Amino acid sequence: MILIRKMxxxxxxxxIAFERELRNQEPDTYYWExxxxxxxxxxxxxxxxxxxxxxxxxxxxxxxxxxxxxxxLITSRSDASCCSAYLDWICxxxxxxxxxxAQTLLNALKAECRKQGVGLLIALTAGNDEAQRFYRHVxxxxxxxxxxxxxxx
Numbered sequence: 001m002i003l004i005r006k007m008x009x010x011x012x013x014x015x016i017a018f019e020r021e022l023r024n025q026e027p028d029t030y031y032w033e034x035x036x037x038x039x040x041x042x043x044x045x046x047x048x049x050x051x052x053x054x055x056x057x058x059x060x061x062x063x064x065x066x067x068x069x070x071x072x073l074i075t076s077r078s079d080a081s082c083c084s085a086y087l088d089w090i091c092x093x094x095x096x097x098x099x100x101x102a103q104t105l106l107n108a109l110k111a112e113c114r115k116q117g118v119g120l121l122i123a124l125t126a127g128n129d130e131a132q133r134f135y136r137h138v139x140x141x142x143x144x145x146x147x148x149x150x151x152x153x
Contacts, residue, residue: 069089073116074086
């Protein structure tokens with residue numbers, strides 16, 4: 001069974017293990033290693049006010065991270081609202097992708113956005129074929145140039 005929940009500071013070591021496994025499974029896709037400096041930055045992000053608008057969820061299988069999704073509320077005083085979010089990253093271990101984990105993560109993120117009054121999720125799509133197939137099958141989404149706009153209903 002897969003559990004989706006908010007990422008917490010206590011999850012950092014599991015996240016690092018997940019990212020290392022990503023690189024083992026797809027060495028041609030992920031080029032940098034999650035080193036000690038990255039681990040410290042990730043830990044500190046939970047205490048840094050600049051990350052207050054971050055929406056980060058993880059997918060766990062038997063207490064092991066197998067996927068994560070990261071977004072951020074788009075806050076701007078130009079229209080004095082906060083009704084959009086930017087989808088920064090969605091990734092699932094290649095060995096776990098057949099379980100619809102990415103779709104489950106995306107649906108959980110959309111539910112969290114809905115709770116916060118967000119009506120539009122915006123993403124720049126990755127150029128690889130697997131990512132393109134995923135985004136072309138997202139319900140209520142249309143691709144605009146290199147971005148994808150996802151309505152939250």
